[in-house]
Amino acid sequence: MYSWGDLRLDSEAFEVSYKGITLRLYPKEYELLKLFFDYPNHVLSPSIIIERLWSDDSVPTESAVRTHIKGLRRKLKEVGADDVIQTVHSLGYRLKPLPKKTTQSECSLNPMLMQLLALHFSEYAIVDRNLIVLEVSPGVKNFSDYPWDVAIGRNVTLAFPELIGLESTFLEVLENKKKSFDIKGIARVNNSRRPDYINIYVIAMSIKESSLQNLLILFEDSSEKMILKQQVVQKENEFYLLLGESSIN
Incomplete structure (x- = not known):
């Protein structure tokens, strides 16, 4: 609702x-x-x-x-x-x-970070150390192939299976052993309402009045960059193919 x-x-x-x-x-x-x-x-x-x-x-x-x-x-x-x-x-x-x-309940993010997210057309999810979703921005569902699994109280890997098996890496981020973590160029199922490719960034965020931290997961639409990169690679392949044919002749 x-x-x-x-x-x-x-x-x-x-x-x-x-x-x-x-x-x-x-x-x-x-x-x-x-x-x-x-x-x-x-x-x-x-x-x-x-x-x-x-x-x-x-x-x-x-x-x-x-x-x-x-x-x-x-x-x-x-x-x-x-x-x-x-x-x-x-x-x-x-x-x-x-x-x-x-307005509805205030977001946990500070205004400066919210402006940064808006500028980059990004969405976010906040999860605890067990990867249970605590908070999400409304548009996160558009970045998942399983939008019905994007919900507070559920494990974030249900909506984003790309994060399965990365628990030890997330723990390093939470314990400040690793500053951040990212996965780039993730392809999405073809759907006109979703990005073709996304980037995922993970950083730690402090919990008010606590020494513990949660994970802030940022989702970015990288479709334009990936499609452009593919076009460049295709042009390079075509160039070398033509170059090879000319050397044979």
Whole structure:
């Protein structure tokens, strides 16, 4: 269940309501609103919205994206939910920040780190020394091939099996024997709503009023870098292949 003030989005029932009034949204309007809930601290450009919500065979124009946003805003306004989605001029759109007194429970991360995560379009999970999830950002599910296993109280390896067998390495990070740990270029199952490749970074974070530490796991979308790297390698292979053919001739 997602919430923004009195606005509710039930991702299991695929329902949106405001003060108990159900909104009748088109599928893309629902997906668009959910995308803003998944990334509440991000400014989403039209190109990012297209990448997340549309497959390659039906890519709309940025003008069409704006039309969807206008339609969503109109339906929200009809039930009294004004100014839910803000326009950040020349950049894109975002979920309007709520007044501090009405926001949900505060995140354990300091504001500077949160800004860094937003800048790099990253998500995070906080786990204890037994790898049990204590806290996650909403968008983490988009980085997992098993999004239904991303949940507080569950072992993080259920959602990210790439972390299985690394317990001793994580212990070294917790005991400050190793500063950090990372796994780069992890391929994801083909899905238009998920990155093609991700990077995972693991660092220790202090627990308030305790000498113990938890693990902060950061997830970064590395699709663009990996695809570019693959293209460079392919061009190099083609070059050497042509070079070999010319030497034979």
